[in-house]
Amino acid sequence: MSYSTEQIADMVKPTFLHRKIYTDPAIFELEMERIWGGSWIFIGHESQVPNAGDYITLNYGHLPVVMVRDKQLNIHVLHNRCGHKGAKIVDKRDGHVNAFRCCYHGWTYALDGTLAGVPNMKGYEGTGFDRSDPRYNMQKLARYDSYRGFVFASMNPRAPDLKEWMGGxxxxxxxxxxxxxxxxxxxxxxxxxxxxxxxxxxxxxxxxxxxxxxxxxxxxxxxxxxxxxxxxxxxxxxxxxxxxxxxxxxxxxxxxxxxxxxxxxxxxxxxxxxxxxxxxxxxxxxxxxxxxxxxxxxxxxxxxxxxxxxxxxxxxxxxxxxxxxxxxxxxxxxxxxxxxxxxxxxxxxxxxxxxxxxxxxxxxxxxxxxxxxxxxxxxxxxxxxxxxxxxxxxxxxxxxxxxxxxxxxxxxxxxxxxxxxxxxxxxxxxxxxxxxxxxxxxx
Ligand code: FES
Ligand SMILES: [Fe+2]
Structure with a gap:
């Protein structure tokens, strides 16, 4: 079932909550989109990826992501999805790589998610395919930042700064x-x-x-x-x-x-x-x-x-x-x-x-x-x-x-x-x- 904004608002009264908040799969999907998609979500701690090439993977709501440290030692939070036909690139919970390589057709990515290599480029000539187009990268999440080593990410480009969001x-x-x-x-x-x-x-x-x-x-x-x-x-x-x-x-x-x-x-x-x-x-x-x-x-x-x-x-x-x-x-x-x-x-x-x-x-x-x-x-x-x-x-x-x-x-x-x-x-x-x-x- 789908809900209007008014129906959702009616589920939260000053001193009562409607049970469907906890039981309706449609509400859960909206929560993933609006709460998990709108706020800052904890990804991991910087100490989990101490060296260049170290990574961890997890699910951010429904989105598989990888947190990785690049060669300049910056941390990135990337959509764990190949820019070619969409395969999940990293399958382990954690590990170390020099670059990411998709298991399917072998596209490779730098540690910041930029597409680095496409095998057998010949067939792409004259097709309009531009491998420098950022759409083929492993996409960076809209925002990521850390506070005292705790890394958060947000899918919401308009989210407030992390420190402001944490407030007091x-x-x-x-x-x-x-x-x-x-x-x-x-x-x-x-x-x-x-x-x-x-x-x-x-x-x-x-x-x-x-x-x-x-x-x-x-x-x-x-x-x-x-x-x-x-x-x-x-x-x-x-x-x-x-x-x-x-x-x-x-x-x-x-x-x-x-x-x-x-x-x-x-x-x-x-x-x-x-x-x-x-x-x-x-x-x-x-x-x-x-x-x-x-x-x-x-x-x-x-x-x-x-x-x-x-x-x-x-x-x-x-x-x-x-x-x-x-x-x-x-x-x-x-x-x-x-x-x-x-x-x-x-x-x-x-x-x-x-x-x-x-x-x-x-x-x-x-x-x-x-x-x-x-x-x-x-x-x-x-x-x-x-x-x-x-x-x-x-x-x-x-x-x-x-x-x-x-x-x-x-x-x-x-x-x-x-x-x-x-x-x-x-x-x-x-x-x-x-x-x-x-x-x-x-x-
Ligand atoms: S799906 Fe990743 S290289 Fe084809
Ligand atoms: Fe308890």
């Missing part, structure tokens, strides 16, 4: 990198790739949903606490004991962390405090940070504790943990979630080990926490597929958002995060995009 939420990305004594992070430890049988938005809505952990994760928190109680007083510090129990924190604790929402759908919970705030600090790490930044700046960096931050719609980061989760929608009820872990350059190895442990304990498909959430998403997806009640609600603390100019702030158990996401969803989907608003204001 960029401070969390800064904090993730500033936790390195060298101010830089790099991907380490591989990827956890996990298929979720649910709509992509259910994962995003869960990020700052602090009304669920004490319910959904109770069994694992209780089991962890029971185990911790058996440890002798003088037993060595167990990172597991710091990571799992905070997921059972009370409503009051989560309320106190707060939620902050931004234009374009970004938001985070925490800031002054979060469920990661009480982790112990490796003395070697503290020494390295003090040497790099001095006492005041080190305290500032390490006490900025957010939990989950969303750069709507594709990237979520945990700055205090140094891992990210990336959203790759496949279909209306199928989504790939990737967890990537980061090494803080200049920090002791214990930091990376804790990040990897966290990723395994909380985010992996064999973890004890992530599958709790996945079960809930799956049940929501099942429930929303049924007719008889078309609406879901998001009233918590409605009407009480505090407007601080570039951001809205509310309590940690509020639905501010959902309202922030769906303001952006509605704007992108009705072509009343935040970008268009901005232009209208400027003109």
């Amino acid at each position: 939420a960029a401070t969390v990305m800064d904090n993730l990198c500033d936790r390195s004594p060298e101010g830089e992070v790099e991907v380490a430890g591989g990827v956890l790739r996990y298929e979720h049988e649910c709509n992509w938005k259910l994962f995003l809505e869960n990020l700052n949903d602090t009304m669920h952990p004490m319910i959904v994760h109770k069994s694992v928190v209780d089991a962890a606490n029971d185990y911790i109680a058996t440890l002798p007083e003088d037993s060595a510090r167990r990172d597991e004991a710091e990571i799992i129990p905070p997921f059972g924190a009370s409503y009051e604790v989560f309320e106190s962390t707060g939620i902050t929402g931004f234009r374009y759908g970004h938001h985070y919970d925490g800031g002054e405090t979060s469920i990661h705030a009480d982790y112990s600090v490796d003395p070697d790490y503290e020494r390295a940070m003090l040497a790099a930044y001095g006492a005041d700046r080190t305290r500032e960096i390490l006490t900025y504790n957010t939990h989950n931050t969303l750069y709507y719609p594709s990237l979520t980061i945990k700055s205090a943990i140094q891992n990210i989760r990336v959203v790759r929608p496949i279909a209306v009820d199928k989504t790939i979630i990737e967890t990537w872990s980061f090494r803080l350059k200049g920090a002791p190895d214990s930091l990376l080990q804790r990040t990897l442990l966290y990723s395994r304990l909380i985010n992996a498909n064999g973890s004890m926490v992530g599958p709790d959430d996945l079960t809930a998403y799956f049940r929501v997806q099942q429930g929303l597929a049924s007719t008889g009640n078309d609406w879901i609600e998001m009233h918590r603390n409605f009407g009480q958002d505090e407007d601080q100019g570039d951001r809205l702030v509310n309590g940690g158990t509020s639905d501010l995060d959902m309202r922030t996401q769906y303001a952006a969803w509605k704007a992108y989907m009705t072509n009343d995009t935040p970008l268009a608003n901005q232009e209208a204001q400027a003109s």
Whole structure:
């Protein structure tokens, strides 16, 4: 079924959402075109392609793309499609090449996507074929840019600059990198790739949903606490004991962390405090940070504790943990979630080990926490597929958002995060995009 702009706008009320947002394949296709096509999408981290010729591949919405570093060490994000008869050129997830060569008829491409060679040119003579015509290149995406090593691309030539699009939420990305004594992070430890049988938005809505952990994760928190109680007083510090129990924190604790929402759908919970705030600090790490930044700046960096931050719609980061989760929608009820872990350059190895442990304990498909959430998403997806009640609600603390100019702030158990996401969803989907608003204001 196709929808008019008015019908789509009617699916998002101030405190209600229509179930078809999560279940209708036609809505999903429009989301790929208007949200994934209109905003900035996370592609990868520069450290994944350290040398000229290194590449990774992925799907940007329905578009296969390759991120590659050229011989001048510039990074490009290219449509992974041959300019001849359209074959997908690169088939591996990552690798190294001196140039790209299509498997079908052997057209070759430089690392910036420019067509470099066509076999047996003779038959093209006098046909009007001009191999220098850029239409035969591997096409560059309309925009790509990086912030602190995180590469984003956009199919929207009129998208705002990346930094402007990130807005106040960029401070969390800064904090993730500033936790390195060298101010830089790099991907380490591989990827956890996990298929979720649910709509992509259910994962995003869960990020700052602090009304669920004490319910959904109770069994694992209780089991962890029971185990911790058996440890002798003088037993060595167990990172597991710091990571799992905070997921059972009370409503009051989560309320106190707060939620902050931004234009374009970004938001985070925490800031002054979060469920990661009480982790112990490796003395070697503290020494390295003090040497790099001095006492005041080190305290500032390490006490900025957010939990989950969303750069709507594709990237979520945990700055205090140094891992990210990336959203790759496949279909209306199928989504790939990737967890990537980061090494803080200049920090002791214990930091990376804790990040990897966290990723395994909380985010992996064999973890004890992530599958709790996945079960809930799956049940929501099942429930929303049924007719008889078309609406879901998001009233918590409605009407009480505090407007601080570039951001809205509310309590940690509020639905501010959902309202922030769906303001952006509605704007992108009705072509009343935040970008268009901005232009209208400027003109
Ligand atoms: S399809 Fe790529 S060379 Fe023919
Ligand atoms: Fe959860």
